[in-house]
Amino acid sequence: MKQLIDDSLPAFSTVMKEMGLSDIGWEGLLGPATVEDHGDAAMPCHSLSRELKRSPGDIADEICSLISPLLGEVAIVSSINGFVNLKAVPSWLSSKASSLLSDPRIGVGEGGRLTIAVDYSAPNVAKEMHVGHLRSTVIGDALVRMLEFKGHLVHRENHVGDWGTPFGMLIEHLLDLGEDEAANELGVGDLDSFYKQARVKFVSDAEFADRSRSRVVLLQGGDAETLRLWRVLVDESMRYFNEVYSMLGVLLTDDDIMGESYYQDLLPTVVERLSNSGMLENSEGADVVFPGGWKNRDGEPLPMIIRKADGGFNYSTSDLACIIDRVERLECDQFLYVVGTPQKQHFEMVFQVARKAGFMDDRHSSIHVNFGSVLDTDGRVLKSREGEVIKLHDLLSEAVIRANSAIEEKNPELIGEQRNNVASMVGIGAVKYADLSTERTKDYVFEWEKMLSFEGNTAPYLQYAHARICSIFRKWAGERSEIPDFEISCCEPEESNLARRLVRFPSALDETISTFSPHKLCTHLHSVASAFASFYEACQVLGSGDEAVEKSRLALCELTAKQLELGLGLLGIGVPEKM
């Protein structure tokens, strides 16, 4: 527990000096306890053994007896097995919790003023959004919220796939279907069949394929009518994507769309600059750069293709253009790419080339916030090409329907529009939390049941804790806005334990942000909700007969509620007052 360690350091400093150990870097030894029963923080003394030529147990005993009197207000000190253990005293926990309660930011400092571009979501026009997009969208949204809360200036960048050779066939298919019919199909979200139909014709119909290729040339040449048709495809797709975003409740809007098409004008600049810096080489007819450090199957240097032999650009070029734009137009300090792990090498190469070519320098940091693949139950990567597609739209609807029936069963008094709102928060929250609560770089298996489960370490469990607190407030006669002035005084072990979890919030959030790992915040919030549930069972809040106790418990409830609300809010998950 970082707070406790900080508050104990001066006493340790005194004692260590007294024991002649001031210069050996003992600060690093003091850390959070690994076993909660032993305390909140601990210092293993085994490594001091050699220095002092005494047993670890002896040393721990001596430190313990010297430091105990100094830490009376902070922690109970004990020693066992060569460890000095600190267990925060209830009064210390009470006062720390009180100070968090009176702070609207719950102790979270404003962390800086960087300008950060977060590249996430990135669906492809005329293609179904799949579970991979869900991950990117949900993780990216959470990171954006947290970074903004910390005080950074964040540019949301939705790098939509709205350009490239497939658009030739898509436009021709659009014409074959007729614009209205096609727009209708796309507008209702039947993207995949549209794409597949076009694809089938492209491979089986030579005449269609020829038209498609010509259409690509027209598109790239800026032909007005072709651009208009392209715009229809993009707009109809975006309408559908926006519907999904709206269901998901993410921050993305049309203003955040920075599709590949946007960077087209910059592509020649990329080539020119790479050429000027002498990095561009011709290989097998293509313009390439050799980043170095990668080899192909034959052991030869692996190139990054900038301009294909047919003159077309590919995605590396586009990503380089993005970097130029984000450095020079947006003046970003940092770029985050919330994109799946399979593209790891691609980004490493792009970043390396961008640095070497001077598109960015030491002031800039570029981070691939990678995430694992979504697998099917056989452990294979879930693919939208074969088999049935899992439409995000359907997944989210299903989640809300399930939440609705769960509420109907468990709280029949909640009805009408209010129930629908709650069902939406619960169902969507469950899906998002399932995605956010596991370490993002790991693959995970897609299972309806698991994703929509409302038990255990899930959003509904956290939301439920919040709803119960709100229920207490409703029953209580007083003004909720006055609670932050109430004094917290932990007496029961469940009260102390709840406070002990609550005070970890600021460091948990900082850790979450610095590692871009939302699951760490989830873990923290779950531990809070869990401690609250135990507290709730053991400690009657209202009508305990003692006004000071009631006020203290109300204050613990308030801090818990605020923390759940803020924490879940930063994850993009809503907190209903009833459920």
Add this chain to the structure above:
RNA sequence: GGGCGUGUAGCAUAGCCUGGAUAAUGCACCGGCCUCCUAAGCCGGGGACCGCGGGUUCGAAUCCUGCCGCGCCCGCCA
């Protein structure tokens, strides 16, 4: 073949960066708890050679190394 990643109870995960004590959590399983602020809950219980072998260390799930399994990437798709 090269590179990167991953392997923790029946299942799913956290802990690994920054080494510390009895490896934590959820699901499932077993046993208790609703005249009492929402039982989507609580309390208790069983269940793990932390992939395998070496090494470093007083101490390894954690660091290094070798092997094995799995996944991804390795030239004109993004």
